[in-house]
Amino acid sequence: MVADMNRPIRVTIWNEFLHEQTEEHVRGIYPEGIHGRLAQGLDGRGPFEIRCATLHDPEQGLAAAVLDETDVLVWWGHRAHAQVGDEAVLRVRDRVWAGMGLVALHSAHFSKIFIRLLGTPCTLRHRVAAEREMLWVVDPHHPIARGVPDRIVIEQEEMYGEPFAIPSPDEIIFLASFAGGEVFRAGCTWRRGAGRIFYFQPGHETYPIYHHADILQVIANGIQWAAHRI
Amino acid sequence: MVADMNRPIRVTIWNEFLHEQTEEHVRGIYPEGIHGRLAQGLDGRGPFEIRCATLHDPEQGLAAAVLDETDVLVWWGHRAHAQVGDEAVLRVRDRVWAGMGLVALHSAHFSKIFIRLLGTPCTLRHRVAAEREMLWVVDPHHPIARGVPDRIVIEQEEMYGEPFAIPSPDEIIFLASFAGGEVFRAGCTWRRGAGRIFYFQPGHETYPIYHHADILQVIANGIQWAAHRI
Amino acid sequence: MVADMNRPIRVTIWNEFLHEQTEEHVRGIYPEGIHGRLAQGLDGRGPFEIRCATLHDPEQGLAAAVLDETDVLVWWGHRAHAQVGDEAVLRVRDRVWAGMGLVALHSAHFSKIFIRLLGTPCTLRHRVAAEREMLWVVDPHHPIARGVPDRIVIEQEEMYGEPFAIPSPDEIIFLASFAGGEVFRAGCTWRRGAGRIFYFQPGHETYPIYHHADILQVIANGIQWAAHRI
Amino acid sequence: MVADMNRPIRVTIWNEFLHEQTEEHVRGIYPEGIHGRLAQGLDGRGPFEIRCATLHDPEQGLAAAVLDETDVLVWWGHRAHAQVGDEAVLRVRDRVWAGMGLVALHSAHFSKIFIRLLGTPCTLRHRVAAEREMLWVVDPHHPIARGVPDRIVIEQEEMYGEPFAIPSPDEIIFLASFAGGEVFRAGCTWRRGAGRIFYFQPGHETYPIYHHADILQVIANGIQWAAHRI
Numbered sequence: 009m010v011a012d013m014n015r016p017i018r019v020t021i022w023n024e025f026l027h028e029q030t031e032e033h034v035r036g037i038y039p040e041g042i043h044g045r046l047a048q049g050l051d052g053r054g055p056f057e058i059r060c061a062t063l064h065d066p067e068q069g070l071a072a073a074v075l076d077e078t079d080v081l082v083w084w085g086h087r088a089h090a091q092v093g094d095e096a097v098l099r100v101r102d103r104v105w106a107g108m109g110l111v112a113l114h115s116a117h118f119s120k121i122f123i124r125l126l127g128t129p130c131t132l133r134h135r136v137a138a139e140r141e142m143l144w145v146v147d148p149h150h151p152i153a154r155g156v157p158d159r160i161v162i163e164q165e166e167m168y169g170e171p172f173a174i175p176s177p178d179e180i181i182f183l184a185s186f187a188g189g190e191v192f193r194a195g196c197t198w199r200r201g202a203g204r205i206f207y208f209q210p211g212h213e214t215y216p217i218y219h220h221a222d223i224l225q226v227i228a229n230g231i232q233w234a235a236h237r238i
Numbered sequence: 239m240v241a242d243m244n245r246p247i248r249v250t251i252w253n254e255f256l257h258e259q260t261e262e263h264v265r266g267i268y269p270e271g272i273h274g275r276l277a278q279g280l281d282g283r284g285p286f287e288i289r290c291a292t293l294h295d296p297e298q299g300l301a302a303a304v305l306d307e308t309d310v311l312v313w314w315g316h317r318a319h320a321q322v323g324d325e326a327v328l329r330v331r332d333r334v335w336a337g338m339g340l341v342a343l344h345s346a347h348f349s350k351i352f353i354r355l356l357g358t359p360c361t362l363r364h365r366v367a368a369e370r371e372m373l374w375v376v377d378p379h380h381p382i383a384r385g386v387p388d389r390i391v392i393e394q395e396e397m398y399g400e401p402f403a404i405p406s407p408d409e410i411i412f413l414a415s416f417a418g419g420e421v422f423r424a425g426c427t428w429r430r431g432a433g434r435i436f437y438f439q440p441g442h443e444t445y446p447i448y449h450h451a452d453i454l455q456v457i458a459n460g461i462q463w464a465a466h467r468i
Numbered sequence: 469m470v471a472d473m474n475r476p477i478r479v480t481i482w483n484e485f486l487h488e489q490t491e492e493h494v495r496g497i498y499p500e501g502i503h504g505r506l507a508q509g510l511d512g513r514g515p516f517e518i519r520c521a522t523l524h525d526p527e528q529g530l531a532a533a534v535l536d537e538t539d540v541l542v543w544w545g546h547r548a549h550a551q552v553g554d555e556a557v558l559r560v561r562d563r564v565w566a567g568m569g570l571v572a573l574h575s576a577h578f579s580k581i582f583i584r585l586l587g588t589p590c591t592l593r594h595r596v597a598a599e600r601e602m603l604w605v606v607d608p609h610h611p612i613a614r615g616v617p618d619r620i621v622i623e624q625e626e627m628y629g630e631p632f633a634i635p636s637p638d639e640i641i642f643l644a645s646f647a648g649g650e651v652f653r654a655g656c657t658w659r660r661g662a663g664r665i666f667y668f669q670p671g672h673e674t675y676p677i678y679h680h681a682d683i684l685q686v687i688a689n690g691i692q693w694a695a696h697r698i
Numbered sequence: 699m700v701a702d703m704n705r706p707i708r709v710t711i712w713n714e715f716l717h718e719q720t721e722e723h724v725r726g727i728y729p730e731g732i733h734g735r736l737a738q739g740l741d742g743r744g745p746f747e748i749r750c751a752t753l754h755d756p757e758q759g760l761a762a763a764v765l766d767e768t769d770v771l772v773w774w775g776h777r778a779h780a781q782v783g784d785e786a787v788l789r790v791r792d793r794v795w796a797g798m799g800l801v802a803l804h805s806a807h808f809s810k811i812f813i814r815l816l817g818t819p820c821t822l823r824h825r826v827a828a829e830r831e832m833l834w835v836v837d838p839h840h841p842i843a844r845g846v847p848d849r850i851v852i853e854q855e856e857m858y859g860e861p862f863a864i865p866s867p868d869e870i871i872f873l874a875s876f877a878g879g880e881v882f883r884a885g886c887t888w889r890r891g892a893g894r895i896f897y898f899q900p901g902h903e904t905y906p907i908y909h910h911a912d913i914l915q916v917i918a919n920g921i922q923w924a925a926h927r928i
Contacts, residue, residue, distance in 0.1 A: 146651075401837070530765075
């Protein structure tokens, strides 16, 4: 799992791809899907070779052949967690154990794969709201914080608050506050077998958060870290 | 899950109870089963109300009614991990998340419930051998080490060695070495939701390890810690 | 250092006791000193035998005879960190290593003893302000959170923000946000030798924070935890 | 402190350089000093620009001008811990806080700088002996373990055993056992401010341990890790 440092990192962006098809407002923000936007926004921010996969692909986009060519899997899911089959979940879990990186975004906290790898309920406090989030770097010397400002302001985001029922993270890199006063461990890492996991909270589908350069930079750093490159 | 500190801790000792029925040598060591021996050996070492359950009981000994009356579940399994049904595993997982303690002994490292709660492969180096183990206290100020000598010598034990594919433990209380030179994180803790988990390595069925007073003391401490009492 | 569980915990509240003597506003809030208020507010919240000590006492209130009779030292200091002599600091450090608990409050983050025990700069973001703080329980199953509401609101507090240059805490129990949007690891633990350390951020001298019942409850829990009792 | 990734890592190997001058046996093993041997053995194992410094140099080899040109400081000391002045210790501490790496070898566990940065007594069990040590990789996916075999055997080493009074490490990469059965957390990391610290136990002066290729590889990896390069 120590990759050849000179070849590109093979990134697969997996998206359930539902909101963008059924909600006009979301489609307006992400006309090519959240996966399409991420692919575009991450391009050039690291030595990446990016492909996309969605729930609507064969084997839910998580076929062995896809995972075979994946160094880091980026995951966005929300409404369809239950539709991801247990077999696919175990396939992903086994790849992470074998060294594949996982970058879990936003409501991926409630995906089967995240809960399976962390072993906790992964519940959190939650409010449907359009409120200002401030994201603070807590560990400025961590590679995932490179080139990221001390503070990122997101004008509108859904509120995610503590207690977040996760195992004690190996590293906490970002903490967030929301206009309502809530706080959240918004950027955390864990190791599972040979694989590295990075969870990053921003990204509710109804706000243009993946158009924000600093957010993309964090995700790009997270991918490189999860690939054992930084 | 903060128990009334004055009532007894309701301990259920779960054992697959196979070796003792099919291998004469093991039956000689544990004529009443590993569970029976543990129940006897733990009695009086804490404010315990102890019952036993085995794979052969209804719902594999893990019925909701049993778990309803369990503050801490002690688990010994080896050959029959695969026979424990997924439904029972999820029932135990949910109870741990809700605050039930889990003390996982020896080859329980490979039980479905342990892997499910930790999220890692839980593989280890292994040698069928009858060799001397030395168990050292690494964290002498941890409540689980109370009344336990600096060093416990086990004359004959199967070898378990690193790398042990577990998540970075919240606490490492015991490290072991074996006559062959291997080392092992033999006593570790994790939190999962409201529940506390203690893994303790000693206890291969072919040696009389649960007749050793210091080993029993560690398990008794582990139960009290997993019950949030110490 | 495993105390007799039946005798009271001998608590020494150490205060530099300067603001209350020179600033009328502070004296109005704490006419008997911050130490006097804490002694009164903690009384009855645990099996405590409380005494006070200040910088103005012989050997700066940190004589060997005082420490000999102290199970947990509560520390409030701000302006006079440099006036605490190195000999006293080493005396306290050695006691912590030998098992004495330390509860460090508010600007104690910059005390010589705190930096000495943690080994990091302990710098933080800071704004002189009278702004609303919200304190959230992140680890609801930790003994220090017992009987404490999910959220504590402090109407006015000085802002302390991340990055807080501390070693990765053993446990994070409270996170705070401030009206300005900043976040802070407001309640953290570390072990040092046989001693337990709890840092708790609330308590700027110009606001009546130690009159707040929930804040006192957290400190009382912290003392019991630091005394190895819970 | 994020170094230009293309320029060499400036390594300063600091050695008290006493045993090699006064003990014929040690001089036989390290005719050019432990520092000289390490400089030679590390050469070519990474993008290093290596210089040496000893206690006998101006300002004990730890002048500001030396530290100004140091990305990672490797430290070997044993008999002369007390001779290193407090001013030099604080100078090194402040550099570590500002991002300089520290690789502390063997009896450096008792150096002033190590205790100052860790904040604990750093005591350990100890036996003057010439016994076989086995060093096991516990965290095979950590960059410091790259290219290192699962197990390193050192034919003769002094025994260092648990309990080792350190803060809970951020990462444990190596565990050791000794012929007498003792165990030891032999390779550990901590962060302090912007600086990374790696402690590695092998290296008693009376055995040719720094002639062992695998040991040198671990130290070379540790330097690169402490320089934030891997």
